[in-house]
Amino acid sequence: xxxxxxxxxxxxxxxxxxxxxxxxxxxxxxxxxxxxxxxxxxxxxxxxxxxxxxxxxxxxxxxxxxxxxxxxxxxxxxxxxxxxxxxxxxxxxxxxxxxxxxxxxxxxxxxxxxxxxxxxxxxxxxxxxxxxxxxxxxxxxxxxxxxxxxxxxxxxxxxxxxxxxxxxxxxxxxxxxxxxx
Amino acid sequence: xxxxxxxxxxxxxxxxxxxxxxxxxxxxxxxxxxxxxxxxxxxxxxxxxxxxxxxxxxxxxxxxxxxxxxxxxxxxxxxxxxxxxxxxxxxxxxxxxxxxxxxxxxxxxxxxxxxxxxxxxxxxxxxxxxxxxxxxxxxxxxxxxxxxxxxxxxxxxxxxxxxxxxxxxxxxxxxxxxxxxxxxxxxxxxxxxxxxxxxxxxxxxxxxxxxxxxxxxxxxxxxxxxxxxxxxxxxxxxxxxxxxxxxxxxxxxxxxxxxxxxxxxxxxxxxxxxxxxxxxxxxxxxxxxxxxxxxxxxxxxxxxxxxxxxxxxxxxxxxxxxxxxxxxxxxxxxxxxxxxxxxxxxxxxxxxxxxxxxxxxxxxxxxxxxxxxxxxx
Numbered sequence: 001x002x003x004x005x006x007x008x009x010x011x012x013x014x015x016x017x018x019x020x021x022x023x024x025x026x027x028x029x030x031x032x033x034x035x036x037x038x039x040x041x042x043x044x045x046x047x048x049x050x051x052x053x054x055x056x057x058x059x060x061x062x063x064x065x066x067x068x069x070x071x072x073x074x075x076x077x078x079x080x081x082x083x084x085x086x087x088x089x090x091x092x093x094x095x096x097x098x099x100x101x102x103x104x105x106x107x108x109x110x111x112x113x114x115x116x117x118x119x120x121x122x123x124x125x126x127x128x129x130x131x132x133x134x135x136x137x138x139x140x141x142x143x144x145x146x147x148x149x150x151x152x153x154x155x156x157x158x159x160x161x162x163x164x165x166x167x168x169x170x171x172x173x174x175x176x177x178x179x180x181x
Numbered sequence: 182x183x184x185x186x187x188x189x190x191x192x193x194x195x196x197x198x199x200x201x202x203x204x205x206x207x208x209x210x211x212x213x214x215x216x217x218x219x220x221x222x223x224x225x226x227x228x229x230x231x232x233x234x235x236x237x238x239x240x241x242x243x244x245x246x247x248x249x250x251x252x253x254x255x256x257x258x259x260x261x262x263x264x265x266x267x268x269x270x271x272x273x274x275x276x277x278x279x280x281x282x283x284x285x286x287x288x289x290x291x292x293x294x295x296x297x298x299x300x301x302x303x304x305x306x307x308x309x310x311x312x313x314x315x316x317x318x319x320x321x322x323x324x325x326x327x328x329x330x331x332x333x334x335x336x337x338x339x340x341x342x343x344x345x346x347x348x349x350x351x352x353x354x355x356x357x358x359x360x361x362x363x364x365x366x367x368x369x370x371x372x373x374x375x376x377x378x379x380x381x382x383x384x385x386x387x388x389x390x391x392x393x394x395x396x397x398x399x400x401x402x403x404x405x406x407x408x409x410x411x412x413x414x415x416x417x418x419x420x421x422x423x424x425x426x427x428x429x430x431x432x433x434x435x436x437x438x439x440x441x442x443x444x445x446x447x448x449x450x451x452x453x454x455x456x457x458x459x460x461x462x463x464x465x466x467x468x469x470x471x472x473x474x475x476x477x478x479x480x481x482x483x484x485x486x487x488x489x490x491x492x493x494x495x496x497x498x499x500x501x502x503x504x505x506x507x508x509x510x511x512x513x514x515x516x517x518x519x520x521x522x523x524x525x526x527x528x529x530x531x532x533x534x535x536x537x538x539x540x541x542x543x544x545x546x547x548x549x550x551x552x553x554x555x556x557x558x
Contacts, residue, residue: 011193017266026235061267061269067235067237155267156269157267
């Protein structure tokens, strides 16, 4: 018999860990029929409305310094968001651009953070295209791990990261891709 | 049947876990926020608590820390259930005192398996967390009908308001206790069941006897029918007060107008005795004869407080006359309050019924003075 899962939030909401500057914000966002990828990459809205926001400093990321029922986050200040795999992909017509069977191991830096993970592409990874001419502001990283530069013991992981391309200060990739299943 | 308390602000989670865990054979209690979860855990400590982290009034780590700091709940098993899934979150949960940590979304079966596993682990009998022992204040007079119970009830409410903690009132008027009447409570279990019990109750067994009033006062009620104190009731009172002292900062005792075994024991174990006197000749005479008996119990003068209760609008004697006759100062005067009979009839303590009345102010001041006095000791 199929069991109902004890979910992380009300139906239609997804719990996301946002990293913005020196802060970690665990909150819920309303996705309805979209995904977190859709919402972060929606260029018509520069803010994201979050609910039940629990704030920690990235120097002490397990310690909650404050909580608020409602808050707004500036999308351009979000370094990356930790999301479930199904929320990292776009829905609808944008989905076709996220296919591909090549997985490139990458290393990138964001303000105060260093991040490693894998980028999926359909053809050879072109750093310029990926970083400069990409249409989406938030790019997907799988098998990700982030480390706080000043507190290297503080690491963050998850199924997927959505990384703010515009805040990437350095982007490195391996030459040889792996074949995705 | 193992008892499990689930604390989560998401009602759909509470509903789902209530169903799944009850079906799995657990006795489930639910709480929708951290504060009420703490209250429920302290009132009736469960075998295990499942605590969400992201809750608005108090986060789950704080709930966990407070449970561990309280001797009543220090030893219970705790599972943190949260959507915060980082390694640091697991560390934070364990640091706060959780036994296990589980990330949402989770299947109920997985949670049930972990609950059973945690409950099967050996646990220490008790953690060495000490709480300061509570103080016993007994309100007494050999002269009946001069407002002893009314003063005891309002004093207990005043302590609860002052300390912002639960206070217990023990109704030792075994022949005709009126504390529950004044608080409009209907107890199912009373002192009759405890004083006659052959088995010594422990803290957990005592819990159902402590009837809760919204003011923060818990009542250990007198029997519904007159009961003669049985031989050995003094020992029972000693055991009870010893248990209650470990749990409440104040125990207020309302005593019978006699020196039976239970009352005498209560007076003996008290930290402070309030001798209620009325400004009338009969009350003076009764008090004068009872003072040597109280002194014989070993109380020093500074722990025997004379309180003049003006239970009629125009008392026949002046306060100076009372002091001269009894050769001791009146520590507090409780003025006459015409609204008191109405408050009693409604079952609402005067401190809540008419908090701005002179009588309410006098009782609150008396509670404050006692608190300061006993704090110094």
